Amino acid sequence: MTRIYLSAPDVGEVEQRYVLAAMRSGWIAPLGPDVDAFEAELAARVGVAHGVALSSGTAALHLGLLGLGAGPGTVVVTATLTFVATANAIVYTGAEPYFVDSDPTTGNLHPGLLRQALARLTGAGERVAAIVPVDLLGKAADYAAIDRVAAEYGVPVLADAAESLGAHFSGRAVGSLGAASIVSFNGNKMMTTSGGGMLLTDDAALAARSRSLSTQARLPVTHYEHAEVGYNYRMSNLLAALGRGQLTRLDGMLARRRRIRETYRRLFAGLPGVRIFGGENDADDNCWLTAVLVHPDTAGWSAEELGASLRALDIETRPLWKPMHLQPVYAGARRLLNGNAQRLFETGLALPSGSALRAAEVERVAAAVHDFVTVYS
Numbered sequence: 001m002t003r004i005y006l007s008a009p010d011v012g013e014v015e016q017r018y019v020l021a022a023m024r025s026g027w028i029a030p031l032g033p034d035v036d037a038f039e040a041e042l043a044a045r046v047g048v049a050h051g052v053a054l055s056s057g058t059a060a061l062h063l064g065l066l067g068l069g070a071g072p073g074t075v076v077v078t079a080t081l082t083f084v085a086t087a088n089a090i091v092y093t094g095a096e097p098y099f100v101d102s103d104p105t106t107g108n109l110h111p112g113l114l115r116q117a118l119a120r121l122t123g124a125g126e127r128v129a130a131i132v133p134v135d136l137l138g139k140a141a142d143y144a145a146i147d148r149v150a151a152e153y154g155v156p157v158l159a160d161a162a163e164s165l166g167a168h169f170s171g172r173a174v175g176s177l178g179a180a181s182i183v184s185f186n187g188n189k190m191m192t193t194s195g196g197g198m199l200l201t202d203d204a205a206l207a208a209r210s211r212s213l214s215t216q217a218r219l220p221v222t223h224y225e226h227a228e229v230g231y232n233y234r235m236s237n238l239l240a241a242l243g244r245g246q247l248t249r250l251d252g253m254l255a256r257r258r259r260i261r262e263t264y265r266r267l268f269a270g271l272p273g274v275r276i277f278g279g280e281n282d283a284d285d286n287c288w289l290t291a292v293l294v295h296p297d298t299a300g301w302s303a304e305e306l307g308a309s310l311r312a313l314d315i316e317t318r319p320l321w322k323p324m325h326l327q328p329v330y331a332g333a334r335r336l337l338n339g340n341a342q343r344l345f346e347t348g349l350a351l352p353s354g355s356a357l358r359a360a361e362v363e364r365v366a367a368a369v370h371d372f373v374t375v376y377s
């Protein structure tokens with residue numbers, strides 16, 4: 001039997017056509033019309049004026065943070081429950097990451113704790129350059145509450161929407177929230193360019209500066225002139241073509257992940273001690289990954305045991321992100337905790353959720369879960 005992955009790339013003939021057309025057009029190295037078109041198409045889709053296509057979501061975070069003024073002597077407040085890229089990008093700028101704990105239902109940045117963190121930091125005279133909420137597993141953070149705190153303290157919001165493309169908050173598309181947003185097109189994300197990311201914003205100056213920094217900050221003259229240190233972070237034209245192909249299929253891929261979520265909801269419904277992570281409302285969620293939360297005393301089994309049992313059948317699962325404040329690399333970082341992130345990490349398990357999963361594969365996962373649960377209950 002073939003291995004079932006958590007979230008494998010979902011690419012096919014449409015993407016092949018786009019990439020082949022780009023190759024045949026001669027626009028191989030590295031910029032070209034597909035980069036411009038991809039930026040315009042995704043920016044239009046989420047409803048912002050500018051997109052800057054980059055080599056990764058991490059690069060987008062790095063440049064977005066630089067653009068908002070993060071640097072030595074500043075602090076950036078972010079969610080402790082995230083992938084390490086969020087924290088690393090803060091450190092790249094020279095700023096200090098400050099980790100804030102989670103809402104118990106969604107795992108996203110807790111607005112009340114965020115307010116406390118800002119009160120402490122600004123009260124002590126520290127400069128907070130940005131707030132970086134993370135839309136965990138594809139559910140948007142509470143941007144209404146976060147924006148209120150941000151406005152109160154005059155700090156801009158950079159939304160880490162790496163996992164949440166296609167999701168909404170209060171009728172607004174993810175990618176249009178905050179001063180700027182970043183998305184990721186890594187191979188395991190909602191849609192892929194094999195590797196890539198984009199900075200999305202209405203701020204023309206921020207977009208222009210990010211674009212410049214992403215191409216070695218080369219000034220627009222024929223000889224090579226540079227007034228500051230830049231990076232080689234631009235997305236290549238071939239990968240942008242792949243992204244354009246994926247974008248034409250985004251709605252279908254969203255629908256597929258949503259149906260997989262529904263299957264898991266039915267599968268776990270009525271089982272004691274286990275529920276689908278993220279609350280009951282899937283309408284605004286892109287359903288990137290479906291995870292369960294297991295209370296072992298009630299369920300009679302743990303998330304870890306379910307994961308091990310599926311792993312033995314070549315079915316990939318993964319705990320939720322290990323919180324940053326528990327990572328050795330960030331052992332010394334400041335944090336404001338309520339225990340929720342650690343609890344979610346210890347009780348959560350993400351299940352195969354990719355839009356490339358075929359019906360028979362979803363059935364194989366469901367049967368394996370069913371067998372496991374039957375033995376333990």
Ligand SMILES: *Cc1c(COP(=O)(O)O)cnc(C)c1O
Nearest residue numbers: 056057058083085162184186196
């Ligand atoms: C994937 C991810 C990133 C980084 O994106 P890359 O394209 O892999 O660099 C950043 N933040 C979060 C929350 C992610 O899940």
